[in-house]
Amino acid sequence: MATMAELAEQVDRLTPDHLSIIVRTLAASPPAGTADHDFITYGLATEALRFFFGNQWTNENVFSIHKDTPAHHRQGRLFLRTDSTEQNDQFRHMQRVTNLAEITFNLQGVDGLKQRISLMDKHDLESALGEMECAALLSHPKLIFRFVTPTGSKGLDYEAEVMTSANRIVCCEIKAKSEQTSADAQTLWSTLEKARKQLPKSQPGLVLVRIPEEWVKQQDIQTIVSDAVVKVFRQSHRVVAVVLMWEEWTQTFDGWNLVVSRFKDYRNNKSRLYQSDIDDLLTVLGRASNPSWLSFHAFVERMRRTT
Secondary structure, X not given: OOOHHHHHHHOOOOOHHHHHHHHHHHHOOOOOOOOHHHHHHHHHHHHHHHHHHOHHHHHHHHOXXXXXXXXXXXXXXXXHOOOOOOHHHHHHHHHHHHHHHHHXXXXXXXXXXXXXXXXXXXXXXXXXXXXXXXHHOOOOOOOEEEEOOOOOOOOOOOOEEEEOOOOOEEEEEEEEOOOOOOOOHHHHHHHHHHHHHOOOOOOOEEEEEEOOHHHHHOOOHHHHHHHHHHHHHHHOOOEEEEEEEEEEEEXXXXXXXXXXXEEEEEEOOOOOXXXXXXXXXXXXXXXXXXXXXXXXXXXXXXXXXXX
């Protein structure tokens, strides 16, 4: 099989058949002392990233042996925990790399994704991945979703559009808060308010925000979120819903690390733009409700059982 960089020049999309070849190649020679499943899944993810982002981007962001990296990729390495030797950080590194590869693979048929990928070479990786994670919530086959080319025009500079069951276009503004950002009502409201202003007044708007895991651990987070959402809903009718998403990391009694993606929607039922099709849209949010979503972990496990 050609290298991923060569394959990217030959085909437009990475297919499950390509993934199968990668898995079989990795399974044939796992390094000593590695857990087969984790090694193969991570290897599959890194090869997929080479296909979508290229060798240079993947090396400079993902692999600790590549120390000589440009400044604009150093923050990405910090977010991915690429250079950390701490065990929990190494687990987060593998999960985040796999998550990015899996999302990109599943969204590769979405209009505008290639331009979004090209922007990630210079943009903050943490924010870019957060945007991709939010976009993945809208990837259900029942929804027609596309990324929008930035215009720089106020009221028209949102990230994406999704068509509802009533053939209405919902404009989507996507934000991602850094792990270094503290949680308070003013911070979240400012984020929602900025998003609101980037949406057109005449169409229903959906705001999606990825928040850090540490936020949900605060005792007063529910009050902070409720106050900020209510305040932005009062500003205008254009925002018909706000969706917050986050990751929850836990460690089991036997030392296993687990991560779960969660989200919660807040609906602006008093908006004149809110109709039943918004309920339909919000009902199918999330990868778990998407029967066509391909999980890299599950894909590797199926291949191990059948080969």
